[in-house]
Amino acid sequence: MPHPDPVLRLAVVGHTNTGKTSLLRTLTRDAGFGQVDDNPGTTRHVEGARLLVDGAVAVELYDTPGMEDSIALLDYLDLLAPPSERLDGPERVRRFLQSPESRRRFEQEARVLQKLLDCDAGLYVIDVRDPVLGKHKDELAILASCGHPLLPILNFTHSRGERLAAWREALARLGLHAMVEFDTIAPALDGEAQLYDKLAVLMDHHSALLQTLKQDVLRQRDLRHADALRLIAELLIDVAAWRLASLPEQDALEATTKTLRRQVRERENACVRALLKRYNFSVRDFPAHPLPLEGERWGMDLFHPQALKDVGIHVGKGMAAGAMAGATLDAFTAGLSLGTATLLGAAAGGLWQGADKLGKRVLGRLQGYQEVSVDDAVLRLLAVRQLALVHALERRGHAAQTPIALASDDSLQAWRRERLPDALREARSQPHWSSLADSYQTSARRHDAVQMLARKLAQD
Ligand SMILES: Nc1nc2c(ncn2[C@@H]2O[C@H](COP(=O)(O)OP(=O)(O)OP(=O)(O)O)[C@@H](O)[C@H]2O)c(=O)[nH]1
Numbered sequence: 005m006p007h008p009d010p011v012l013r014l015a016v017v018g019h020t021n022t023g024k025t026s027l028l029r030t031l032t033r034d035a036g037f038g039q040v041d042d043n044p045g046t047t048r049h050v051e052g053a054r055l056l057v058d059g060a061v062a063v064e065l066y067d068t069p070g071m072e073d074s075i076a077l078l079d080y081l082d083l084l085a086p087p088s089e090r091l092d093g094p095e096r097v098r099r100f101l102q103s104p105e106s107r108r109r110f111e112q113e114a115r116v117l118q119k120l121l122d123c124d125a126g127l128y129v130i131d132v133r134d135p136v137l138g139k140h141k142d143e144l145a146i147l148a149s150c151g152h153p154l155l156p157i158l159n160f161t162h163s164r165g166e167r168l169a170a171w172r173e174a175l176a177r178l179g180l181h182a183m184v185e186f187d188t189i190a191p192a193l194d195g196e197a198q199l200y201d202k203l204a205v206l207m208d209h210h211s212a213l214l215q216t217l218k219q220d221v222l223r224q225r226d227l228r229h230a231d232a233l234r235l236i237a238e239l240l241i242d243v244a245a246w247r248l249a250s251l252p253e254q255d256a257l258e259a260t261t262k263t264l265r266r267q268v269r270e271r272e273n274a275c276v277r278a279l280l281k282r283y284n285f286s287v288r289d290f291p292a293h294p295l296p297l298e299g300e301r302w303g304m305d306l307f308h309p310q311a312l313k314d315v316g317i318h319v320g321k322g323m324a325a326g327a328m329a330g331a332t333l334d335a336f337t338a339g340l341s342l343g344t345a346t347l348l349g350a351a352a353g354g355l356w357q358g359a360d361k362l363g364k365r366v367l368g369r370l371q372g373y374q375e376v377s378v379d380d381a382v383l384r385l386l387a388v389r390q391l392a393l394v395h396a397l398e399r400r401g402h403a404a405q406t407p408i409a410l411a412s413d414d415s416l417q418a419w420r421r422e423r424l425p426d427a428l429r430e431a432r433s434q435p436h437w438s439s440l441a442d443s444y445q446t447s448a449r450r451h452d453a454v455q456m457l458a459r460k461l462a463q464d
């Protein structure tokens with residue numbers, strides 16, 4: 005038996021406007037692939053894309069123009085190769101491809117059939133909102149005659165008016181029993197895995213490659229998830245540890261709080277951008293999140309007590325309202341044991357700039373400064389929001405055209421109500437753990453805290 009070609013070639017075929025280009029976008033995680041439009045006849049030429057495993061090409065996917073006039077084409081095929089000649093499917097298609105009409109009236113269809121002949125299999129994309137019509141049956145008959153496996157991809161499964169049952173029955177009557185539901189806008193979490201599994205059943209020769217591809221897809225998904233949780237954990241540690249010194253007068257405290265809020269918003273914003281990037285989406289996908297971030301988002305400011313209440317986070321009596329909302333005046337005392345006399349001595353000796361940051365804080369406290377930090381409730385809101393974003397990103401296909409909308413639901417109760425995780429509580433007393441601080445230092449303990457927090461986030 006000849007050794008199978010190590011690269012699997014798949015033609016994405018189907019009626020016009022069923023979401024073929026959209027399927028390519030979602031499978032390649034590339035929202036910039038090809039042209040997608042509500043109008044039929046958008047894709048006019050065959051265009052390829054590749055799926056890599058460990059840097060090597062595993063699959064070549066080809067987007068093709070939509071089939072439009074299959075009823076007439078089937079008649080023409082019957083004319084070119086009457087049944088009495090008993091040509092088989094691929095022979096009939098080849099004869100058509102040599103005919104003059106393949107360069108004129110049926111130019112689009114010829115491109116599709118040529119590509120499908122060249123490939124190992126076809127993914128036949130169906131808009132399951134369409135009624136099953138004669139044109140679809142003729143189209144399938146012609147495509148099937150190319151002699152390669154066809155896997156129907158049932159698209160638009162989340163749309164109203166889907167006719168899944170009718171399509172399943174019609175496909176079975178045409179001898180197509182394996183099929184997969186795959187909504188290109190909102191595929192199931194294991195949608196790709198299912199697609200490659202089904203394809204492996206149809207393609208014995210390539211089943212090992214398809215299994216490798218499937219495992220890789222699952223591994224990449226896990227890696228993205230772990231990275232996302234680490235990004236959120238970093239954000240939370242940075243914000244929990246962050247504190248600003250302020251003179252104790254109300255004006256000064258309010259001004260410091262304003263600065264603190266701006267910095268925390270910017271830090272959250274950086275996390276949002278990093279998450280979008282990790283999932284191959286762009287900031288355009290999330291315009292609800294104005295960039296750069298100012299003021300209100302998700303309908304409500306991060307520091308507004310109502311924003312916290314709206315997502316079910318308990319706001320203690322201690323949390324200030326108005327200009328001080330979301331900020332906590334800290335009664336922080338750790339570090340005093342360092343020896344304030346030494347520090348005072350260092351400052352007096354002109355070593356202020358060089359003095360350890362912790363020392364400066366202690367010094368500041370001794371001189372009547374206050375420390376402003378972020379309220380627990382704000383940390384809870386940050387965690388809930390970022391987890392909601394990850395949830396949305398993991399369920400979004402790269403064909404999606406509408407902005408990401410975050411669902412508000414009752415999940416993540418732990419983050420709303422329970423005691424904050426130990427890692428965050430510890431961060432409170434470690435100002436140099438915040439990457440916002442000049443004194444920021446990476447350390448094994450901070451690293452462990454991020455890991456612990458990421459594990460906690462994974463439980464939600
Ligand atoms: N709601 C929803 N819309 C979809 C889905 N798949 C595709 N669309 C939309 O359907 C329209 C057509 O999608 P395309 O990917 O351009 O379809 P196509 O089959 O490549 O079209 P042609 O190239 O014209 O044959 C676009 O507006 C898509 O955004 C889906 O699963 N759900």
Ligand SMILES: [Mg+2]
Nearest residue numbers: 024025046047
């Ligand atoms: Mg297209």
